[in-house]
Amino acid sequence: MLTTLFICLVAVAAAGYFFGQRKARGLAASQNTRLHSLPGYHGAYVAFWVGLPSLVLVLFWLLFQDAVVEGLVVSAIPSEITQGMSGNRIDLLVSEIKSVAAGRIFVEPQPYVLEAAAHYNILNNTAEKAMLVVVLALAVLGLGYARRNLSADFRARQKVGLTMDGLMILCSVIAIVTTLGIIASLLFEAIRFFEKVPVGEFFFGLSWEPQIAIRADQVAGTGAFGAVPVFTGTLLIAAIAMAVAIPIGLFSAIYLTEYAGDRFRSVIKPVLEMLAGVPTVVYGFFAVLTVAPALREAGAAIGLDVAPNSALAAGAVMGIMIIPFISSLSDDAITAVPRAMRDGSYAMGATKAETIIRVLLPAALPGIVGGILLAVSRAIGETMIVVMAAGLIAKLTANPLDAVTTVTVQIVTLLIGDTEFDNPKTLAAFALGLVLFVATLLLNIVALRVVQKYRERYE
Amino acid sequence: MTTGAAPASFVSDAALKRLQKRKAADQRLKYYGLGAIGIALLLLATLVTSLIITGHTAFLQTHVTYPVYLDPAKIDAQDPSKGNYRSIVRDSFTALFPEVTAVREKRALTDILTSAAPYILRDEVVDDPELIGQTIDFTVPVSDPFDQFMKGNIKRETPEDDRRVSDQEIAWVDQLVAEGRLSKPFNIGLLTNADSRFPEMAGLAGAITGSFFALLVCFLISFPTGIAAAVYLEEFAPKNKFTDLIEVNINNLAAVPSVVFGLLGLAVFLGTFGLPRSAPLVGGMTLALMTLPTIIITTRASLKAVPPSIREAALGIGASKHQVMMHHVVPLAMPGILTGTIIGLAQALGETAPLLLIGMNAFITSPPGGILDPSTALPTQIFIWADSPERGFVSRTSAAILVLLGFLVAMNAIAIYLRRRFERRW
Structure with a gap:
């Protein structure tokens, strides 16, 4: 249905283009004057008038059709049934009506549900037909209006240019809209969370047990939302990851920039970067399948008790993922140190190692630190590795052999499955998301500042 | 003014030793770098090989081929999608092992086949209703434990209590192998099936x-x-x-x-x-x-x-x-x-x-x-x-x-x- 509509729209717009072009040529020939704009621009002008308003209408229609149809269906249900129902009950009823309307019938539904489902189908059907008619009518109207405007000295090129500018600005603004969307949705849900759980408890509480009862008769904890153990767990795993990634990444970068020959470098660098291209779900599986059992056996061999989902396994694998990140950013920082500093050091008789440690690394330090900060922000935002390999229980510990949980693990586990938006358990995920977003944003801003300051010194 | 001999201190033993030490430090840094790259490459190699080692067997799937008599009494010729395919699949398969008579053993025997076997047979018959009344060579995947056994992931030497395949079941599988009924073709189902609860039927x-x-x-x-x-x-x-x-x-x-x-x-x-x-x-x-x-x-x-x-x-x-x-x-x-x-x-x-x-x-x-x-x-x-x-x-x-x-x-x-x-x- 929708596909047909879009094909129709494209066809009408294309027709508009050719009409406009032909009319412009006709105008030029009949009045024996030169056109102000090329015929193609006249065509494009008509096509814009045909396509754009109808496209906008379709999008709005699709956005609101469901809500309107639902409202009509619910209001048509006899009021003695809907009376006294809470918002949730009505939502449930609506989804039952929808699944019955789609033919997914599991238990024999109530007669009024069947009736409502039939009503729903009829309304939807009408709405779709109505949309087709209205949209096509609007397209034809646009066609007529635009064609009437065409004349030999019509400034079609400027109009088309303005429209294109507008469209391009609209596309650029999507970035801002996305950021605003993120902030708004996180803030909105987080504020609702903090209405139920005090801010102080969330940021300073030491106990995290979000598994609270959804139904009254369920056996579950009373719920505790002190996020400190979650934050410490995140930091512990990120620290382990950095302990793995920084030495390996930094030494690789030093070797590749200063010691390796061109051919070695051109082969090894892309291979190292392949580590960054591996999807994180693959690392997660690698951690569960290979690294965690290996660490457990190694621990058992020397008499240590390693948890099956230890922070060490998750952190180490995350470190592997971050190696190329550190190595390529340090690589850039070291390469950017001016040639003269290197030559000066060699001229004084320093060896390569002395030049690297005493001259290049101090000079490149801001760039390297910036890179490390970016890597930390990646580590605390990384999700799949920890979801698969780290623990679910929040434990306040600094022991890397123990299981800890992280912010991202909690977000995913709290939101997987059925979600209800008025439950503190679900809303807690958004509060954690807000913390994560702010933390990574700050890290990125600081990192970019550090890197920029350093660039200014040499350019 | 003295000429000729360079100041002896430049080549003194102490100076040479210093130089040696500095050069050694240089070499050390170089080897650290090589070591770091080596570790990174080793990790990449471990990642890929561990995936290939565990994953390559899934590209093959053990199938069993056996004759199935499509009894017209059990299938509705008008609507072939209705029929007692479960009993057709079971009876034809247990017929291969006439010595098995107990109900419980028969059920265990049928468990060698994937639980989806009746549906596979049904789809084949729905595609070609002409088959009703004939005896066809029916090929289905075996269920997961037996697939793992054939691929060597479940070892014969493991004590019976520790493996998911009993000695009796191994004997049946051996008989099927001896009769040449088992094959291990490329697992097309991995790419053409959708998800399933049964590993042998699950695909991408x-x-x-x-x-x-x-x-x-x-x-x-x-x-x-x-x-x-x-x-x-x-x-x-x-x-x-x-x-x-x-x-x-x-x-x-x-x-x-x-x-x-x-x-x-x-x-x-x-x-x-x-x-x-x-x-x-x-x-x-x-x-x-x-x-x-x-x-x-x-x-x-x-x-x-x-x-x-x-x-x-x-x-x-x-x-x-x-x-x-x-x-x-x-x-x-x-x-x-x-x-x-x-x-x-x-x-x-x-x-x-x-x-x-x-x-x-x-x-x-x-x-x-x-x-x-x-x-x-x-x-x-x-x-x-x-x-x-x-x-x-x-x-x-x-x-x-x-x-x-x-x-x-x-x-x-x-x-x-x-x-x-x-x-x-x-």
């Missing part, structure tokens, strides 16, 4: 279609908008606070954790707009928002690489600014733009966390028919299988990862080819 068709639809949506949204935004920011935008804000935003979006985009998709696309859960449309829209910064950044880089002389020449002969863009600069930058887009899409293909939050990790047994049907995607399918306890799913997870990595390698290879083939150096 649903996940691949779902990923395809999601990437299609992602491409249709992010490619045009990304190019338009990049062209505007690079070529038309005035330098002011507003455009600075846009640029800062794009750079920050590129570093926002993917799970946060999942939260956005959940709250806005599912919550506010009420789009269906688990649909590739929502997945694709979320991925598009993540891919957009990548496409904008690479497109701007390729636009920058087109030399100003091209623009000046076109402007000089009277082209408008838009014509310069549409006719000259963007086409010249296209190879770079396409390369960046493919790399962005490859990242999107491997992205898992946002898809989990919008519910693309459901258990769905048929491939999606469109962008609004519930579906999984390749990475979320990997996540689902990795969580499944059955032994057969371990090797299937690795196999699914190998398929995913195959797609990624192919996409990156195309990107590299495009860059090599069409990139111009000015």
Whole structure:
């Protein structure tokens, strides 16, 4: 249905283009004057008038059709049934009506549900037909209006240019809209969370047990939302990851920039970067399948008790993922140190190692630190590795052999499955998301500042 | 004034020793560097080999072939989809082992076949109702424990209590092997079946279609908008606070954790707009928002690489600014733009966390028919299988990862080819 509509729209717009072009040529020939704009621009002008308003209408229609149809269906249900129902009950009823309307019938539904489902189908059907008619009518109207405007000295090129500018600005603004969307949705849900759980408890509480009862008769904890153990767990795993990634990444970068020959470098660098291209779900599986059992056996061999989902396994694998990140950013920082500093050091008789440690690394330090900060922000935002390999229980510990949980693990586990938006358990995920977003944003801003300051010194 | 002999201190033993020490330190740093690269490569190799070792067996699947008599009494000739296929499958199979008579043993014997065998037979008969009344050679996958046994993952030497296949069952399998009824062809089902609770029937068709639809949506949204935004920011935008804000935003979006985009998709696309859960449309829209910064950044880089002389020449002969863009600069930058887009899409293909939050990790047994049907995607399918306890799913997870990595390698290879083939150096 929708596909047909879009094909129709494209066809009408294309027709508009050719009409406009032909009319412009006709105008030029009949009045024996030169056109102000090329015929193609006249065509494009008509096509814009045909396509754009109808496209906008379709999008709005699709956005609101469901809500309107639902409202009509619910209001048509006899009021003695809907009376006294809470918002949730009505939502449930609506989804039952929808699944019955789609033919997914599991238990024999109530007669009024069947009736409502039939009503729903009829309304939807009408709405779709109505949309087709209205949209096509609007397209034809646009066609007529635009064609009437065409004349030999019509400034079609400027109009088309303005429209294109507008469209391009609209596309650029999507970035801002996305950021605003993120902030708004996180803030909105987080504020609702903090209405139920005090801010102080969330940021300073030491106990995290979000598994609270959804139904009254369920056996579950009373719920505790002190996020400190979650934050410490995140930091512990990120620290382990950095302990793995920084030495390996930094030494690789030093070797590749200063010691390796061109051919070695051109082969090894892309291979190292392949580590960054591996999807994180693959690392997660690698951690569960290979690294965690290996660490457990190694621990058992020397008499240590390693948890099956230890922070060490998750952190180490995350470190592997971050190696190329550190190595390529340090690589850039070291390469950017001016040639003269290197030559000066060699001229004084320093060896390569002395030049690297005493001259290049101090000079490149801001760039390297910036890179490390970016890597930390990646580590605390990384999700799949920890979801698969780290623990679910929040434990306040600094022991890397123990299981800890992280912010991202909690977000995913709290939101997987059925979600209800008025439950503190679900809303807690958004509060954690807000913390994560702010933390990574700050890290990125600081990192970019550090890197920029350093660039200014040499350019 | 003294001439000739150099000051002896330069070649004194102490100085030579110092020099040696300094050179040794130099060598040490070099070896640390080599060691670090070696460790990184070793880790990559371990990752790939462990996946290949566990995953390669899933590309083969043990099948059993045996004669089945399609008893017309048990099948409705008018409507072949109705029939007692369960008993047909069971009776023909137990007929191979006349010595087995006890009901319980017969049931154990039938467990060698996949539980989906009756449905497979039904589909074959529905496709060709002529078969009713004939005896056909019926080939089905064996169930997971026996598949693992045939692949050597369950060892005969293990004490009987510790393995999932009993001695009696091994004897039956040995008899089937002796009769030449077992074969291990390439596991086409891995690519053509959708998900299933039984490892021997589970395949990636649903996940691949779902990923395809999601990437299609992602491409249709992010490619045009990304190019338009990049062209505007690079070529038309005035330098002011507003455009600075846009640029800062794009750079920050590129570093926002993917799970946060999942939260956005959940709250806005599912919550506010009420789009269906688990649909590739929502997945694709979320991925598009993540891919957009990548496409904008690479497109701007390729636009920058087109030399100003091209623009000046076109402007000089009277082209408008838009014509310069549409006719000259963007086409010249296209190879770079396409390369960046493919790399962005490859990242999107491997992205898992946002898809989990919008519910693309459901258990769905048929491939999606469109962008609004519930579906999984390749990475979320990997996540689902990795969580499944059955032994057969371990090797299937690795196999699914190998398929995913195959797609990624192919996409990156195309990107590299495009860059090599069409990139111009000015």
